[in-house]
Amino acid sequence: MIPGPFEYHRPGSVDEALALLARHGEDGRVIAGGHSLVPMMKLRLAAPAHLIDLRNLAELRGIREADGSLEIGAMTTQHEVIESELLQALCPILRETALMIADPQVRYCGTLGGNVANGDPGNDMPAVMQCLGASYLVRNASGQREIPARDFYEGAYFTALGEDEILTAVRIPRPPEGQGQAYEKMKRKVGDYATAAAAVALSLDGGTCSQAAIALTNLGQTPIFAEAASQALVGSSLDEAAVAEAVRLAREAADPVEDLRGPADFKRHAAGVMVQRAVARARERASA
Amino acid sequence: MSKIPVKMTVNGAAVEELVEPRLLLIHFLREKLGITGPHVGCETSHCGACTVDLDGKSVKSCTVFAVQAEGAQITTIEGMAEADGTLSALQEGFMQEHGLQCGFCTPGMITRAHRLLLENPNPTDEEIRWGLSGNLCRCTGYQNIVKAVRYAADKINAGREAAE
Ligand SMILES: Cc1cc2nc3c(=O)[nH]c(=O)nc-3n(C[C@H](O)[C@H](O)[C@H](O)COP(=O)(O)OP(=O)(O)OC[C@H]3O[C@@H](n4cnc5c(N)ncnc54)[C@H](O)[C@@H]3O)c2cc1C
Ligand code: FES
Ligand code: FES
Numbered sequence: 384m385i386p387g388p389f390e391y392h393r394p395g396s397v398d399e400a401l402a403l404l405a406r407h408g409e410d411g412r413v414i415a416g417g418h419s420l421v422p423m424m425k426l427r428l429a430a431p432a433h434l435i436d437l438r439n440l441a442e443l444r445g446i447r448e449a450d451g452s453l454e455i456g457a458m459t460t461q462h463e464v465i466e467s468e469l470l471q472a473l474c475p476i477l478r479e480t481a482l483m484i485a486d487p488q489v490r491y492c493g494t495l496g497g498n499v500a501n502g503d504p505g506n507d508m509p510a511v512m513q514c515l516g517a518s519y520l521v522r523n524a525s526g527q528r529e530i531p532a533r534d535f536y537e538g539a540y541f542t543a544l545g546e547d548e549i550l551t552a553v554r555i556p557r558p559p560e561g562q563g564q565a566y567e568k569m570k571r572k573v574g575d576y577a578t579a580a581a582a583v584a585l586s587l588d589g590g591t592c593s594q595a596a597i598a599l600t601n602l603g604q605t606p607i608f609a610e611a612a613s614q615a616l617v618g619s620s621l622d623e624a625a626v627a628e629a630v631r632l633a634r635e636a637a638d639p640v641e642d643l644r645g646p647a648d649f650k651r652h653a654a655g656v657m658v659q660r661a662v663a664r665a666r667e668r669a670s671a
Numbered sequence: 672m673s674k675i676p677v678k679m680t681v682n683g684a685a686v687e688e689l690v691e692p693r694l695l696l697i698h699f700l701r702e703k704l705g706i707t708g709p710h711v712g713c714e715t716s717h718c719g720a721c722t723v724d725l726d727g728k729s730v731k732s733c734t735v736f737a738v739q740a741e742g743a744q745i746t747t748i749e750g751m752a753e754a755d756g757t758l759s760a761l762q763e764g765f766m767q768e769h770g771l772q773c774g775f776c777t778p779g780m781i782t783r784a785h786r787l788l789l790e791n792p793n794p795t796d797e798e799i800r801w802g803l804s805g806n807l808c809r810c811t812g813y814q815n816i817v818k819a820v821r822y823a824a825d826k827i828n829a830g831r832e833a834a835e
Binding site: 384385386387388389390391393414417418421422424425434436438462485486487488489491492573574 | 673675691692693695714715716717719722728729730731734735736738739741783787801802804805
């Protein structure tokens with residue numbers, strides 16, 4: 384499996400990378416960890432004439448806490464997410480999710496930016512970002528904009544990212560003190576993409592759920608922010624009836640297609656089970 | 672497509688070659704350098720037979736272009752034994768505990784386990800299994816591979832304690 388030929392560029396700054404992207408238009412493609420792109424190039428599902436390697440761009444690295452949010456550089460690897468004590472303390476769902484992605488070798492290479500920019504509905508981080516209300520900082524030669532993760536995904540491999548733009552960082556509002564988070568992923572084996580997965584974040588005020596967000600992975604052409612399901616939990620005591628209603632609404636929001644991981648009805652069923660489990664675990668982890 | 676120069680250090684030796692940018696690291700190692708320890712198994716980033724150590728990370732060399740390894744320090748199974756040819760603790764463990772049958776997965780297993788033990792010198796059996804979850808073996812059923820890594824960890828830790 385040999386990829387098609389291409390010219391290789393290794394810019395030394397984001398500006399240089401953006402100039403290369405502007406020059407090569409749709410023939411140019413950035414490569415981060417390469418663990419989605421290289422497999423696609425081997426299958427000739429992608430054949431960029433110009434490959435622009437982001438590896439030397441220090442501007443795209445680092446994990447910071449500033450102005451009430453966490454900012455994670457696009458080139459931060461999944462391994463670095465797992466190792467980050469700051470993220471574990473402030474937003475533990477990121478580590479939990481990263482540990483469910485692929486295997487150690489893939490996680491040393493694969494980046495957070497690549498995972499969320501890729502647009503494959505099987506990627507796990509996009510739903511987590513939707514659940515957390517995160518946004519993506521993107522830049523082209525003429526400036527920067529910020530796109531909410533909930534508005535970013537348009538279809539399988541179609542996103543709001545322009546072909547002259549680079550995603551520079553992910554910005555996550557600092558989760559409120561005491562928020563409980565959980566990511567539940569059903570897969571056939573280690574290293575597999577989700578058959579169905581759900582990200583849940585919720586807060587409790589006394590015995591009452593004061594905030595909740597639910598998002599789904601690999602249950603449609605894009606990650607799905609299950610807004611109605613989320614709202615079904617708010618104001619409840621997370622009693623059986625409220626959770627059952629959230630599960631029902633999440634199943635309604637899911638739009639899976641049949642593939643080797645199973646028929647659509649099965650996946651829709653599994654989606655509900657993942658939501659139920661993730662709500663239960665997020666609740667255990669939340670402090671009232 | 673024109674070739675470009677790439678430089679890296681492989682098992683301690685500096686190498687420099689002209690390569691097509693699309694050349695995968697596994698093919699660079701095997702075909703340009705004659706380093707055939709890392710194997711081509713699945714070619715689809717799943718089996719881990721092609722695992723090498725690259726700047727302190729275990730990577731599947733079938734999923735990296737050689738040009739992406741510019742300037743890197745690479746260690747393959749050929750670089751695991753001591754300079755005098757004595758087997759490393761892991762190599763010895765795989766031999767003593769019968770951690771291989773056909774041996775096809777072994778270079779990747781040992782190279783990955785090497786990094787695992789550097790990061791976590793005293794892993795539980797469960798941590799060994801998760802740590803090797805990117806490496807498939809079609810023969811052993813993994814039981815003896817876990818034992819082999821345990822053997823190596825115990826041997827390395829005993830040596831460290833003796834030195835203290
Ligand atoms: C065996 C295997 C199993 C896997 N299992 C999972 C899994 O279970 N869950 C999961 O989520 N992922 C999985 N992956 C995918 C893996 O997590 C990828 O690393 C990740 O999806 C992409 O990150 P990357 O850095 O490798 O990006 P690349 O492969 O380098 O890039 C992916 C795409 O995003 C674009 N891109 C990358 N970075 C940027 C940026 N900063 N700005 C703009 N565009 C950018 C590229 O142009 C390309 O189109 C698996 C991969 C393998 C090989
Ligand atoms: S040959 Fe590289 S992972 Fe199988
Ligand atoms: S020993 Fe044969 S594949 Fe592992």
